[in-house]
Structure formats: structure tokens, C-alpha cells
Amino acid sequence: MKFETVVVGALETNCYLVFCEETRECVIVDPGAEPEKIFRSIGEKNLKPTILANTHGHVDHVGANKDIKDKFDIPLCIHAADSSLLDNILASAMGFFIGAKKSPKPDRFLDEGESIHFGKSFLEVLHTPGHSPGSISLIGDGFLLSGDVLFCGGVGRTDLPGGSWDQLENSIKEKIFVLPDETLVLPGHGPSTSVGQEKNSNPFVRW
Numbered sequence: 001m002k003f004e005t006v007v008v009g010a011l012e013t014n015c016y017l018v019f020c021e022e023t024r025e026c027v028i029v030d031p032g033a034e035p036e037k038i039f040r041s042i043g044e045k046n047l048k049p050t051i052l053a054n055t056h057g058h059v060d061h062v063g064a065n066k067d068i069k070d071k072f073d074i075p076l077c078i079h080a081a082d083s084s085l086l087d088n089i090l091a092s093a094m095g096f097f098i099g100a101k102k103s104p105k106p107d108r109f110l111d112e113g114e115s116i117h118f119g120k121s122f123l124e125v126l127h128t129p130g131h132s133p134g135s136i137s138l139i140g141d142g143f144l145l146s147g148d149v150l151f152c153g154g155v156g157r158t159d160l161p162g163g164s165w166d167q168l169e170n171s172i173k174e175k176i177f178v179l180p181d182e183t184l185v186l187p188g189h190g191p192s193t194s195v196g197q198e199k200n201s202n203p204f205v206r207w
């Protein structure tokens, strides 16, 4: 299992293409904007998208869902608690600003313990609420896609609708900090980090 990062849009969202090296089948995670840039990366790597997943329903992570779905006709997956956010993305000024399109309805809901399969690989779902009620993190081969839950030296904001500091702190401590220290953390924005590094130095969550 390998991944490719495509940084998209004004908020520099990390869209991840996680793929099976053998079959080239891939999951597209958080296509927030700039669909052409994502298509280019898929073409260059010779990938075959089979599934589309959102770590949560905020506009900067879902703004190109429609373009992806139109081009590849693959199932869209998100946690049920964030699916209503998909209906509201155009209501925000930010949605307009980054050129987001109205998202299609999800085809499948993801919850804790489920897996997303592509080729001979799979990602495992953790429900990590706090930044939004339906935020998920995805465990891959030695890495974790943490969405907007945990960043390098930071954590997700909790002041948006449905956000909760207590939930965010619990998610990070009980679901993420229990993973092996060497686990590479790939956040929804900014540089990668590791579980060990954040346990030792993240100023927002004491371990």
C-alpha cells in the first residue's frame, strides 16, 4: 500500500490517493478542490479509482466530490453523522471562494471498525469526533490519515457547528495516541508527523 499527496485549493487541503501497488486500485480521500490537479496525479501514477471517502463533511474536504463522481462513477463514503454537512456546503462563503460544487449524496456510511477495500489493500475506519460529529481517521499500512482531527503541532478547531473539545481530546487520546509511536500521521492540512512526535510535543493535548 502506498499513498500520494495532492495539495488542493486555497486552504491547501491534503487530498490523498491511497493505492494498492499491485492492482493500482485506489481510494481518493478528501478531494477538496482543483479536480483537474487530482485527475492529473491519478493519470501520472496510472491509478484506478474505486472508492471516494471524506474524513469529514467540511467544504474544503468535499468540494470536488461531484467532479470525482462524475468522472469515475465510484461510491462516495462518509460517516453518517457528517452526511448532512454535504447538503450545506454551498451555503458557506468559503464554499463559493474555493469553487466547491454541491456534493452528491453518499452511497455508503462508514463507522468505527469498518474497512475500505481497494485492490488487495484496505483502510480501517476509526470514528474520531470533535472537529465535527462524523470525523473519521483511516488507518493504513504504518500510517494514519487524521483528517482535521490531529495536525503536526496542532489539533482541529472545535468552534464550528457540532464541534466539541472534550470529544476531540478523547478521540486523540483514546484512538490515535494508542497507535504505535512510529505511525506516520498524514493530516488534512500541512506537513506529516508521527504519533510519537505528537505525544511528546503537541501543545494542545497532554499525554
Ligand SMILES: [Fe+2]
Pocket: 056, 058, 131, 148
Ligand atoms: Fe474541517
